[in-house]
Amino acid sequence: MNYTYRIYPDAIQQTEMLEWLETCRGVYNYALRQLKDWIASRLCRVDRCSLEKEYIIPASEPFPSYHRQQNNLPKAKKEFLHLGKVHSQVLQTTIRRLHDTWEAFLKRGNGFPRFKKYGQFKSFVFPQFKDNPIKGFNVKLPKIGEVPINLHRPIPDGFVVKQVRVLSKVRGTQWYVVVTIESSVSVPDAQSHGRxxxxxxxxxxxxxxxxxxxxxxxKFFKSMQRKLKLLQRSATKKQKGSKNWEKAQIKVARMHHRxxxxxxxxxxxxxxxxxxxxxxxxxxxxxxxxxxxxxxxxxxxxxxxxxxxxxxxxxxxxxxxxxxxxxxxxxxxxxxxxxxxxxxxxxxxxxxxxxxxxxxxxxxxxxxxxxxxxxxxxxxxxxxxxxxxxxxxxxxxxxxxxxxxxxxxxxxxxxxxxxx
CATH class of the missing domain: 3.30.420 (Nucleotidyltransferase; domain 5)
Structure with a gap:
């Protein structure tokens, strides 16, 4: 069962979490690139390859599975030092996220995994905790520190926190945590009864x-469409990439969020x-x-x-x-x-x-x-x-x-x- 809470990180913590998201996005795209290159190298026969260019990967190279790519993370941290700033389990869950998408693609037959553009990777996961990270009105996130949390409803008695997903919304200006809680008590499915x-x-x-x-x-969207149209029109008049453009984009994102x-x-x-x-x-x-x-x-x-x-x-x-x-x-x-x-x-x-x-x-x-x-x-x-x-x-x-x-x-x- 998941509970969603609003958190209020300070400026330093926000900057660090945004850097984590970009690092996770880079790991996701790199792992997807390996996956696509391995598949592309085996699309045609040896005597029918393109004369201009082709993905050449040795036939003995195994498929880049989740465990292989996960085991390559310690080697990548030695070459790319910025990977060491991110919690190790967060990077592992990023690789797991890619392969879950890949397995879902194989199951349904469509929806091949896509590369994530800047700003499209909006969450990362801490998969396990030794102790309850929520103490009082703060949640303790590894390598980030204690972050104030709006605990509008307490964790029920008998439930333990299994994992925490940090979620970014409204272009990185609003932050949430999705807390997954678990209990040993099994709840039976409801049977048809009553009215x-x-x-x-x-x-x-x-x-x-x-x-x-x-x-x-x-009519949620139609009732706010006129205000949204004015905000979007104002955003298009700003120079792309400027501070005023970013402020206008935040206003548009905030309206969509509302x-x-x-x-x-x-x-x-x-x-x-x-x-x-x-x-x-x-x-x-x-x-x-x-x-x-x-x-x-x-x-x-x-x-x-x-x-x-x-x-x-x-x-x-x-x-x-x-x-x-x-x-x-x-x-x-x-x-x-x-x-x-x-x-x-x-x-x-x-x-x-x-x-x-x-x-x-x-x-x-x-x-x-x-x-x-x-x-x-x-x-x-x-x-x-x-x-x-x-x-x-x-x-x-x-x-x-x-x-x-x-x-x-x-x-x-x-x-x-x-x-x-």
């Missing part, structure tokens, strides 16, 4: 719930509200990348559906709420009352079923259909009503008993009568 709801995400309404409630979509914070705050608050309403939540398994490539890509990126689903899944796990995704195909083209196909374009915002005369808002009907599919998958797996030890005393068990006894209306439960 169930389905949610549908959209642009007219950010969130529509199967019980009829909905949340309007705040927009992202407001969006994330809204997503977290909305996720907690959903967990207050139900103990089982179903959502559509959206193709988020596909949505960001269409005509409405600007609005979809501003809404950040992918971030909301990820945060909702995390909040549900933390609060013991069951969360699952269902197939999104045809949820808005199917009547949730009689399951008849009702074709309609995007301009039609009302659902009218010619078979059963069921009428409601289009997004509400889609949310009811999401609930229908979610409960159907749970019943098919035989998981509905499976009680665990962690369910004892929870309000969800009481809601489930009332639902079984038909103590709650269909409008409140989102048509559970289909599965009684």
């Amino acid at each position: 169930a709801i389905g949610i549908d995400l959209g642009l007219e309404r950010f969130l529509s719930v199967s019980d009829g409630s909905f949340h309007e979509r705040p 927009i992202a914070n407001r969006r994330k705050d809204f997503h977290l608050k909305t996720a907690h509200k959903l967990c207050d309403q139900a103990q089982t939540i179903f959502a559509e398994d959206l193709n988020v990348k596909g949505l960001t490539r269409g005509m409405l890509r600007k609005d979809c990126v501003d809404a950040a559906f992918g971030q909301f689903l990820s945060l909702t899944e995390w909040v549900c796990w933390k609060r013991g709420v069951y969360f699952a995704k269902v197939n999104p195909n045809g949820t808005s083209q199917t009547c949730p009352a009689c399951l008849a196909t009702v074709s309609k374009g995007l301009e039609v915002r009302e659902h009218r079923c010619p078979e059963c005369n069921y009428r409601t808002h289009r997004d509400h009907a889609a949310a009811e259909m999401v609930l229908h599919r979610g409960l159907e998958s749970i019943v098919a797996q035989g998981l509905w009503g499976t009680e665990t030890a962690c369910q004892v005393g929870l309000s969800g068990v009481y809601d489930l008993d009332k639902w079984r006894g038909a103590g709650i209306s269909k409008s409140d439960l989102g048509k559970p009568a289909l599965y009684s």
Whole structure:
């Protein structure tokens, strides 16, 4: 589990951490260069090499794996003395970061690792600590020293600090630490129980719930776009590389940071509200990348559906709420009352079923259909009503008993009568 805190290093510590980031970036790029050269030297056969130039690496040279490149770090420190200023484990985790990206590329088949430009390498990791580095309102970082920290929530009892990631934001003017904590207590995954709801995400309404409630979509980027445009216009008039240009770029980065914070705050608050309403939540398994490539890509990126689903899944796990995704195909083209196909374009915002005369808002009907599919998958797996030890005393068990006894209306439960 990760906790993020704001830290306030002094000018000397900021300069040192910025130098560390650039050193890590150089190590990352050098290791990637070795990797690409080894691959390029084996792309063609010996009798078909280019007559102009070719990467010539002996056939006996092994692949530059993580362990080989890590073992070469002590030799590189003797040749490049500035590498010795950085903590040894920080450089090792930089090599590990490259090879994690490489293994992910081999697994998915795309996304070859890229070289990091100046300012693109924004974090480094201290992978282990003997003692708790957080003491009082300071965090002790090796070779950097004690840094004031805004400990807005304490480390829970029974948890130990495993690693600390130092993160730079807003062009190196704001610093954060991501503290990874661990406990020996295993938390079981939540089982489907209690009241169930389905949610549908959209642009007219950010969130529509199967019980009829909905949340309007705040336009975070569009509401601040005019101010952002003025800041960007001012930045383009400055001489590139000058101090005034850097100050203008910091103002632009700060505005982007503020927009992202407001969006994330809204997503977290909305996720907690959903967990207050139900103990089982179903959502559509959206193709988020596909949505960001269409005509409405600007609005979809501003809404950040992918971030909301990820945060909702995390909040549900933390609060013991069951969360699952269902197939999104045809949820808005199917009547949730009689399951008849009702074709309609995007301009039609009302659902009218010619078979059963069921009428409601289009997004509400889609949310009811999401609930229908979610409960159907749970019943098919035989998981509905499976009680665990962690369910004892929870309000969800009481809601489930009332639902079984038909103590709650269909409008409140989102048509559970289909599965009684």
